[in-house]
Amino acid sequence: MIAQTYEEKRAAFLDKIEHGGKIEADDWMPDDYRQQLIKLISMHGMSEIMGALPEKEWVPKAPTLRRKLAIMAKVQDEMGHGQLLLRVAEDLLAPLGKNREDLLEDLFTGRLKFHNVFHMEAPTWADAGVIGWLVDGAAIITQTMSLDTSYAPYARALYRICAEEKFHAQHGESIVLALAEGTPEQRAMLQESVTRWWPALLMFFGPPEDGKISSNQQQNMAYKIRSQTNEELRQAFFDKYVQRIFHLGLTLPDPTIRYDKTEGKWHYQQPDWNEFKQIVTGHGPCSVSRLDLRKLSYQQAQWVRDALLNNTQQAI
Numbered sequence: 001m002i003a004q005t006y007e008e009k010r011a012a013f014l015d016k017i018e019h020g021g022k023i024e025a026d027d028w029m030p031d032d033y034r035q036q037l038i039k040l041i042s043m044h045g046m047s048e049i050m051g052a053l054p055e056k057e058w059v060p061k062a063p064t065l066r067r068k069l070a071i072m073a074k075v076q077d078e079m080g081h082g083q084l085l086l087r088v089a090e091d092l093l094a095p096l097g098k099n100r101e102d103l104l105e106d107l108f109t110g111r112l113k114f115h116n117v118f119h120m121e122a123p124t125w126a127d128a129g130v131i132g133w134l135v136d137g138a139a140i141i142t143q144t145m146s147l148d149t150s151y152a153p154y155a156r157a158l159y160r161i162c163a164e165e166k167f168h169a170q171h172g173e174s175i176v177l178a179l180a181e182g183t184p185e186q187r188a189m190l191q192e193s194v195t196r197w198w199p200a201l202l203m204f205f206g207p208p209e210d211g212k213i214s215s216n217q218q219q220n221m222a223y224k225i226r227s228q229t230n231e232e233l234r235q236a237f238f239d240k241y242v243q244r245i246f247h248l249g250l251t252l253p254d255p256t257i258r259y260d261k262t263e264g265k266w267h268y269q270q271p272d273w274n275e276f277k278q279i280v281t282g283h284g285p286c287s288v289s290r291l292d293l294r295k296l297s298y299q300q301a302q303w304v305r306d307a308l309l310n311n312t313q314q315a316i
Ligand SMILES: [Fe+2]
Pocket: 048, 077, 078, 081, 161, 165
């Protein structure tokens, strides 16, 4: 067998993904492809876990038993999504001598970021509805785009995750519809939640490219890890949700939002992107409290890890 140089292997790799080929965990891959995947998938996995925290607050306070069962199932699903994705990330980390502990350490020290929306407060029951309907709805748009990613283990995990996310969006929509048809107080609570969440929903997709795609996005597109830009995804979100929000008689805190038929795109007010940077770097309203809760849960489960490790060692 002829030994190949790094560049020859990289060329063969690019040719393979260019022709729709998929990469498995034990296939050869360029170092920066592995790094991009680790960054993306570990952030996605940790965001699923951190995302369970704002909603878990509503499990004991859900207004009916049916709602309690539904939101409990959703929180459990989100933790499951996190586990699935961290497994995928672990396979990528293993050849580098790293594991899940390192990812958690990175989360606790702020090197690994989690999604902006999960740094936000969820003080009302309407938030439980808006998170399910619009935050999970936004996640479905991003994750559906990623189903045809070149990295097959991520695509397989996403296939299952997307199926469950659709239930989450329906669960959220059901809460939102009940409030929209409810008392004036319930409608006011829903409107306040939509108004408060709107900037975070715009930020969900990341800053617009303004004709200049970041090197990070460019690399992910060249490697077919993703196929659409932040702005394309945000526009798809507007296409799907803006009219639905208006049909419920709700308003958005953006009097300028409108669809331009000739240009085929939505015009809207940009959120404060400096605030976005502050939030994702751990300075959001709930960044510290959620991370503290995650740390506490990690510390409290130390005895489980120790017990399992001891048992495994004794069995060997
Ligand atoms: Fe999820």
